[in-house]
Amino acid sequence: MPRGDLNALFPEDSSSSDEDEFGERGPSDKDTIVAIVSGAQQGAVSIIRLSGELAVHIAMMVFRPAGTEKLSSKEKADWWPESHRVYYGHAVDLMGDVMDEVLLMAMLKPRSYTAEDVVEIHTHGGGISAQRVLERLMEIGARLARPGEFTMRAFLNGRLDLSQAESVAQLIDARTVAAADSALAGLQGGLGREITAMRQECVDLLVELDARLDFDEDLPPLDVPALVERINQLTQRLEAALATGRQGQLLRTGLQVALVGRPNVGKSSLLNALSGTERAIVTDIAGTTRDIVEAGIVIGGIPITLLDTAGMRESVDLVEQIGVERSLAAAKQADIAVMVVDAEAGWTPADDDIFQQMFGSSSSSSSSSSAAGSDSDSGLGGGWGSGDGGAAASSKRGAAPALLVLNKSDLAAKQRQQQTDGKKAQTGSKKAAGAGRGKKAGKAAAAADATAADTAVAAAAAAAGVPPAAAARFAAVVETSATKRQGMDSLQDAVLQLADAPELARGGVAFAVNERQSEALINAREALQRLQLSIAAELPLDFWSIDLREAVLSLGEYDVRYLSDETALLLGSAVVGAYALQHLMAPHSAYETYWAPSQPYSAATTQYNGLGALSMAATTASVARLPGNRTAKKMLLKVTGASWLVFGLADLYYSRTGVNNNGGISAAINVSLGSYFLFKGFQPVADGKKSG
Amino acid sequence: MEQLPPPQATARLQPLAAARLGAKTLLLTLNLDRIAWQPCNPAVGGPAKSQLVHEVDALGGEIGKIADRCYLQKRVLNASKGPAVWALRAQTDKLEYAATMRRVLEETPNLYIREGMVTSVEVDSNDEVCGVRTFFGITFACKAAVLTTGTFMNGQIWVGRQSMAAGRAGEAPSTGLTERLVELGFETDRLKTGTPARVDKRTVDFSGLEEQPGDDDVRWFSFDPAVHRPRQQLSCYLTHTTAETHRILRENLHETPVYGGWVDAKGPRYCPSIEDKIVRFADKESHQIFLEPEGRSTPELYVQGFSTGLPERLQLALLHSLPGLESCKMLRPAYAVEYDYLPAHQCYASLETKRVKGLFFSGQLNGTTGYEEAAAQGLVAGLNAARRAAGQEPVVLPRESSYIGTLMDDLVTKDLREPYRMLTSRSEYRLVLRSDNADRRLTPFGRQLGLVDDRRWQLYQDKQERIDAERARLEAIRVQPDHPLAVAAEAVSGQKVPAAASLADLLRRPHVHYPLLQRHGLGAPTLDFSAGSEGVPVGSSSSNGEAAADAAATTAAAPSAGSGGGEQPPAGEQQQAQVLQQGAQPQAAQPLATAEQEAVEIDIKYEGFIRRQAKQLQSVAAKHARRLPDDLDYRSIQTLSMEAREKLSKIRPRDIGQASRIGGVNPADISNLLVYLETRRRTSAAAGDSSAAQQAQRQLSRKAQRKAMVAAAMGEAQVSGSERGSDAEAAAAEEAAEAVAAA
Numbered sequence A: 001m002p003r004g005d006l007n008a009l010f011p012e013d014s015s016s017s018d019e020d021e022f023g024e025r026g027p028s029d030k031d032t033i034v035a036i037v038s039g040a041q042q043g044a045v046s047i048i049r050l051s052g053e054l055a056v057h058i059a060m061m062v063f064r065p066a067g068t069e070k071l072s073s074k075e076k077a078d079w080w081p082e083s084h085r086v087y088y089g090h091a092v093d094l095m096g097d098v099m100d101e102v103l104l105m106a107m108l109k110p111r112s113y114t115a116e117d118v119v120e121i122h123t124h125g126g127g128i129s130a131q132r133v134l135e136r137l138m139e140i141g142a143r144l145a146r147p148g149e150f151t152m153r154a155f156l157n158g159r160l161d162l163s164q165a166e167s168v169a170q171l172i173d174a175r176t177v178a179a180a181d182s183a184l185a186g187l188q189g190g191l192g193r194e195i196t197a198m199r200q201e202c203v204d205l206l207v208e209l210d211a212r213l214d215f216d217e218d219l220p221p222l223d224v225p226a227l228v229e230r231i232n233q234l235t236q237r238l239e240a241a242l243a244t245g246r247q248g249q250l251l252r253t254g255l256q257v258a259l260v261g262r263p264n265v266g267k268s269s270l271l272n273a274l275s276g277t278e279r280a281i282v283t284d285i286a287g288t289t290r291d292i293v294e295a296g297i298v299i300g301g302i303p304i305t306l307l308d309t310a311g312m313r314e315s316v317d318l319v320e321q322i323g324v325e326r327s328l329a330a331a332k333q334a335d336i337a338v339m340v341v342d343a344e345a346g347w348t349p350a351d352d353d354i355f356q357q358m359f360g361s362s363s364s365s366s367s368s369s370s371a372a373g374s375d376s377d378s379g380l381g382g383g384w385g386s387g388d389g390g391a392a393a394s395s396k397r398g399a400a401p402a403l404l405v406l407n408k409s410d411l412a413a414k415q416r417q418q419q420t421d422g423k424k425a426q427t428g429s430k431k432a433a434g435a436g437r438g439k440k441a442g443k444a445a446a447a448a449d450a451t452a453a454d455t456a457v458a459a460a461a462a463a464a465g466v467p468p469a470a471a472a473r474f475a476a477v478v479e480t481s482a483t484k485r486q487g488m489d490s491l492q493d494a495v496l497q498l499a500d501a502p503e504l505a506r507g508g509v510a511f512a513v514n515e516r517q518s519e520a521l522i523n524a525r526e527a528l529q530r531l532q533l534s535i536a537a538e539l540p541l542d543f544w545s546i547d548l549r550e551a552v553l554s555l556g557e558y559d560v561r562y563l564s565d566e567t568a569l570l571l572g573s574a575v576v577g578a579y580a581l582q583h584l585m586a587p588h589s590a591y592e593t594y595w596a597p598s599q600p601y602s603a604a605t606t607q608y609n610g611l612g613a614l615s616m617a618a619t620t621a622s623v624a625r626l627p628g629n630r631t632a633k634k635m636l637l638k639v640t641g642a643s644w645l646v647f648g649l650a651d652l653y654y655s656r657t658g659v660n661n662n663g664g665i666s667a668a669i670n671v672s673l674g675s676y677f678l679f680k681g682f683q684p685v686a687d688g689k690k691s692g
Numbered sequence B: 001m002e003q004l005p006p007p008q009a010t011a012r013l014q015p016l017a018a019a020r021l022g023a024k025t026l027l028l029t030l031n032l033d034r035i036a037w038q039p040c041n042p043a044v045g046g047p048a049k050s051q052l053v054h055e056v057d058a059l060g061g062e063i064g065k066i067a068d069r070c071y072l073q074k075r076v077l078n079a080s081k082g083p084a085v086w087a088l089r090a091q092t093d094k095l096e097y098a099a100t101m102r103r104v105l106e107e108t109p110n111l112y113i114r115e116g117m118v119t120s121v122e123v124d125s126n127d128e129v130c131g132v133r134t135f136f137g138i139t140f141a142c143k144a145a146v147l148t149t150g151t152f153m154n155g156q157i158w159v160g161r162q163s164m165a166a167g168r169a170g171e172a173p174s175t176g177l178t179e180r181l182v183e184l185g186f187e188t189d190r191l192k193t194g195t196p197a198r199v200d201k202r203t204v205d206f207s208g209l210e211e212q213p214g215d216d217d218v219r220w221f222s223f224d225p226a227v228h229r230p231r232q233q234l235s236c237y238l239t240h241t242t243a244e245t246h247r248i249l250r251e252n253l254h255e256t257p258v259y260g261g262w263v264d265a266k267g268p269r270y271c272p273s274i275e276d277k278i279v280r281f282a283d284k285e286s287h288q289i290f291l292e293p294e295g296r297s298t299p300e301l302y303v304q305g306f307s308t309g310l311p312e313r314l315q316l317a318l319l320h321s322l323p324g325l326e327s328c329k330m331l332r333p334a335y336a337v338e339y340d341y342l343p344a345h346q347c348y349a350s351l352e353t354k355r356v357k358g359l360f361f362s363g364q365l366n367g368t369t370g371y372e373e374a375a376a377q378g379l380v381a382g383l384n385a386a387r388r389a390a391g392q393e394p395v396v397l398p399r400e401s402s403y404i405g406t407l408m409d410d411l412v413t414k415d416l417r418e419p420y421r422m423l424t425s426r427s428e429y430r431l432v433l434r435s436d437n438a439d440r441r442l443t444p445f446g447r448q449l450g451l452v453d454d455r456r457w458q459l460y461q462d463k464q465e466r467i468d469a470e471r472a473r474l475e476a477i478r479v480q481p482d483h484p485l486a487v488a489a490e491a492v493s494g495q496k497v498p499a500a501a502s503l504a505d506l507l508r509r510p511h512v513h514y515p516l517l518q519r520h521g522l523g524a525p526t527l528d529f530s531a532g533s534e535g536v537p538v539g540s541s542s543s544n545g546e547a548a549a550d551a552a553a554t555t556a557a558a559p560s561a562g563s564g565g566g567e568q569p570p571a572g573e574q575q576q577a578q579v580l581q582q583g584a585q586p587q588a589a590q591p592l593a594t595a596e597q598e599a600v601e602i603d604i605k606y607e608g609f610i611r612r613q614a615k616q617l618q619s620v621a622a623k624h625a626r627r628l629p630d631d632l633d634y635r636s637i638q639t640l641s642m643e644a645r646e647k648l649s650k651i652r653p654r655d656i657g658q659a660s661r662i663g664g665v666n667p668a669d670i671s672n673l674l675v676y677l678e679t680r681r682r683t684s685a686a687a688g689d690s691s692a693a694q695q696a697q698r699q700l701s702r703k704a705q706r707k708a709m710v711a712a713a714m715g716e717a718q719v720s721g722s723e724r725g726s727d728a729e730a731a732a733a734e735e736a737a738e739a740v741a742a743a
Helices: A017-021 A055-060 A073-078 A128-140 A149-156 A162-173 A177-187 A190-214 A224-253 A267-275 A318-333 A349-359 A377-385 A390-396 A409-419 A427-440 A445-463 A488-498 A515-536 A541-556 A566-572 A589-595 A599-625 A630-657 A663-682 B009-020 B049-058 B063-069 B094-107 B177-183 B243-251 B274-280 B312-320 B371-389 B403-413 B438-449 B454-476 B484-493 B503-508 B514-519 B545-561 B572-581 B594-605 B607-624 B642-651 B656-661 B667-686 B690-713 B726-735
Strands: A033-036 A045-051 A063-065 A085-092 A098-107 A118-124 A255-261 A293-299 A302-308 A336-342 A402-407 A476-479 B025-029 B043-045 B071-077 B087-092 B111-115 B118-123 B129-134 B139-141 B145-147 B156-159 B162-165 B189-195 B198-200 B210-212 B236-240 B288-293 B300-304 B330-332 B335-341 B359-361
Touching: A033 A128, A033 A149, A045 A055, A045 A128, A045 A149, A055 A098, A055 A118, A055 A128, A063 A098, A085 A128, A098 A128, A118 A128, A149 B667, A190 A224, A190 A515, A190 A541, A224 A302, A224 A515, A255 A267, A255 A318, A255 A349, A267 A293, A267 A302, A267 A336, A267 A402, A267 A488, A293 A488, A318 A349, A336 A349, A336 A488, A402 A409, A402 A488, A476 A488, A515 A541, A541 B607, A630 A663, B009 B371, B043 B049, B043 B063, B043 B371, B049 B063, B049 B087, B049 B371, B049 B403, B049 B438, B063 B071, B063 B087, B063 B094, B063 B371, B087 B094, B094 B111, B118 B145, B118 B177, B129 B145, B145 B371, B243 B274, B243 B312, B312 B330, B359 B371, B371 B403, B403 B656, B438 B454, B454 B503, B454 B594, B484 B503, B484 B514, B503 B514, B503 B594, B514 B594, B594 B607, B607 B656, B656 B667
Parallel strands: A255 A302, A255 A336, A336 A402, A402 A476, B025 B111, B145 B359
Antiparallel strands: A033 A045, A045 A118, A063 A085, A085 A098, A098 A118, A293 A302, B043 B087, B071 B087, B118 B129, B129 B139, B156 B162, B156 B335, B189 B335, B198 B300, B198 B330, B210 B236, B236 B288, B288 B300
16 A cells, blocks of 8 residues: 555554554564664765655655646645655655755665665765754654664565675674675675585485485495595585684684884884884884874785884883883783894893793793684684684683794894805794795795795894794794885785685685584584594494484574475575485485486486586586676576476476376476576566665 | 274274273274284384384384284394394284284273274264264264274275275275265375285295394394293295396386376385386396295295286286296285375374364375384374363374374375385484383373383383393493403403493493493393293392393303403403402392393493484474464465465474474575564564463473473483373273264
């Protein structure tokens, strides 16, 4: 009912239950909600969004379309916006006076962000206009939306699944392009597909095992090594998905990097050099920086907060002393501590003091950075549970990963040239371990330079007189010259290595799991590890299925999904599983396949069937990877649809000729699949998707 | 009161269950002489089916006891694949089976047997059953009726192109009832099954065939030691199809009803005819065929795996193509039978129909195959029919509680269009649902319902006491690493034994089993029920000659069966001394039956797995227990797929768990459904709807009930104080309907 009696909007006339809820009872999901969605920042345009059953009705009481002045009052009352069209007009107040010139766009359900009726009104920016219109809309009966409520409605109305809704929040909060890309990949369901695929593999394995329990006589013996291999591969895929969680964490929360060291070693210069600003005051006077100076930078997509601290020394100046204490506290809290040493002066007793204060006994184990996230379950679980990244988690355990920077290397190099010519030290080579990991990860051209540089840097560390015990505490040693802006790339690389995020630097993140999801993944991985133990301990076949089922269950929890039987599970995997669908209509796919009457088709038919399906799946998969290529996707859906139709007709023929007594069912399945895909292929694209 | 043309031998259970609950029960059958007749393979058990039999027995049912009393041969299948999938299978004597079961029925109080063909179910104006009418015009009034028509409703048998109306070869079908049910609004459909030829064993040459003897160590279906009577076993024989067999079949495919195209009903996928096998597995050159005896007093041999729809003239040639059967004489031809069934989504999990109150469907009528499935349904239907007659609430076994529960749940949620057979893989929690603990899971429940008599209850309690005591003993006794048992355990498991390991610790090691403890004199002596008179458990406290002898025998056997290469374990007495010296406090081990020793071992050995699966079960049960409102209009939920909306509207699941198991309802639909429910809840909460609170209350109590069942399944259920005897039960059921014969 687009044009209703407007009186019906109000609670006095409480004839239907819907209006009941529109009363003074406090927030409900049936309310029409409103908010300024263009953010707090000043801009030329503000956008007000209304969502809910009465969105259009309410908006119509405020909006007067242009060009309707001359119309009769009845015609005015009959005016109603079309969905997904932009109208120009005026926002008017109770007395009909113009408040602002506005644009109005109605997006009627279900083709809107919330899958309810949505109206957006664009007013002039600056706050006042939008605020007036907003207040007027609230007077009429809209309720101010709570934070995230539009997205929650999109979720409640089935427009987004939970992962997607979370991705929206991540996208809005994204601080860097890489973070936004990652959130977008989540929104588009990349994670869901990967997890569904892994779960599918678990189900397949489970079916393989279960079949042996009921139909042993009819089946070939179980190929245990192949099975173990599949489980290993699955575990690796899980690890890979889990690793994205660390990176996602980094993308969301970023890192704090503290620069510490003696006064006047060039910490402030380093901050300025890294951030490309003159944020910190730089003089030759020791103790210029007295408080903590912050600068925000982005390295490889990760938002990083650099902290420049007061140079640490015993000082009689009370102000400076407080600064030093604060600096020490801040540096201990940071995710990564960068200790800056004057390369020219070498490692001094004062450096040693600072080292002791910062890192305690210098005999602690090296490579604490690599222990942070790579292995132990508790480390990962604890890390995510407490809401910190892997690097932060390791700092909680009392050992922030650290870097050593030999600043003023240009000066030192000169000096070294003069003093120790040709003294090639191999001793520090282990310090390159941190950087060495990057090489394995496939670092290309820049890495080669870094490799060459490593030896030189290690030599430099030794040359600078850093005691081996202290040097071992640092994951890497970097030579820089802050004033000449040399060595900045190496320092950035070293930070990324330390954050365990080298892939991020190249923008290779497709999606990232969040805490809730990674918990499920960890459970699944643990289940698979137990399964491997069971196999190794030669436990009977039946026991293998328990942990496999646990993995299936866990993987089902990444979304609000529940384990049902295999049928339902398999049906869940939409596009890639198109071929699998054929076998899923009955309870147990392997058995069905096994008993499936494919033989009368002759081998050729089977091959044709399989090849067709495989190529379809392959094409589907490859096209699905192209982001936003809607035309191609539609085309693919059409082709897939047509192919299934053909299969269906073939089945119908087989069932008619009596070759295949299940032909009727497969025909029905294939024809309906075909029609579905065709329908999807020709369906117009929903426009609501882009509204954030 | 019930009516029952005999479909499957064991469907007999529903009159039994009903009668034992004190309801006055009438069994109507087409032919009194065919009660408990096994028309197909006279065998009971097998993977998953044996679990059903154990569970029915734990609830006081009869099938396990009859199978134990009438077996010709018993074997344990899947022995190497884990205790949860061990499957006992018995070949039975079909003549003796039928006679024994009939005697049981005749001796059951409250149960009346009568011949008659029911053609109509009488329904009153409230859509409640008020009686059944027979072909000859007699109406029996009743408050509840159970239909178990087997393959008889409009049955049509086929041999090649020849067909006749029959429920089984030589028996008239039941007609008119389907039409009446359709009139009442039920949906019916056709299914097909078949049975192979029988041959005269005196004409078979067994010399070249592989013999399959029964197991030496005979296992039992029933938990009642009174029926544990070992008998002389007969062997089965193994033969196989040849190229000639395949040739005959391929050349004559068009002569079979299915491939010729004149029968299109669905056959059982997991029990295919030989022509199906040859068509489906064209690359397989040979299929196994089992020759199984049908009785001690008949020369009939059942040719398992060889059912066919070929015309009779080709069947003999086909049989002659099998090695060993070259000159066999055929006693009965193979035939296929087509019959009416009612898709069971028209029933609740209590097997009461949704459409007519007091009317229950059970057995093949619901689209299942197999005696065991029929027995399980019979028990549930009979139990609930009696409860209905007595004005009590229906009882439903949750899916997680048992294979029976799984079966019921599958039947009523899956829109089955082909015969349903129970499979191990249909149960998600089989490690919890084992054969050995079926009594622990279900007997207390059966006792509460009045299905378990005092004697069985006492047996059950004694057994649990022995098991608990033995567990405690195994946890308490510790041995040092140099003890011969520890050395032996280390040798077989390849794992080091820690200092002062308890016997339970040793049992947890791979490949260490209870007999190893016995061999070293640290196990309990074996309690042999079958040897005792009248099956009364022989002196569980005093030393018992048999058990002692047995223990001595096993000790003596130890060196030969020993762990290879290691030192010879010293004699029993010495070890005992050694243990005592080490300061352990061995309680006197009470004698334990083999099955009980096994139960203890399984519980200890796989404790971690069992606990994990129980946890899985609990968490899933909690999620799945969320009740779906009865008034939910699925068609109006836009976020569900069209198929899901249609299926959900049709089946109307009880809870989220059932909904998720419906074919065509995918996980996305389930999460959308949950979201919808959440939205609905918020709305009604905002509206302060008190009915929502009531609903929640009801949901809670159901949850509690379910929780109790799950707990029972995990073996934690304490027997609740309800010591109500079956007498009280019987009194409450006094009002059970009277049979009114219109004369």
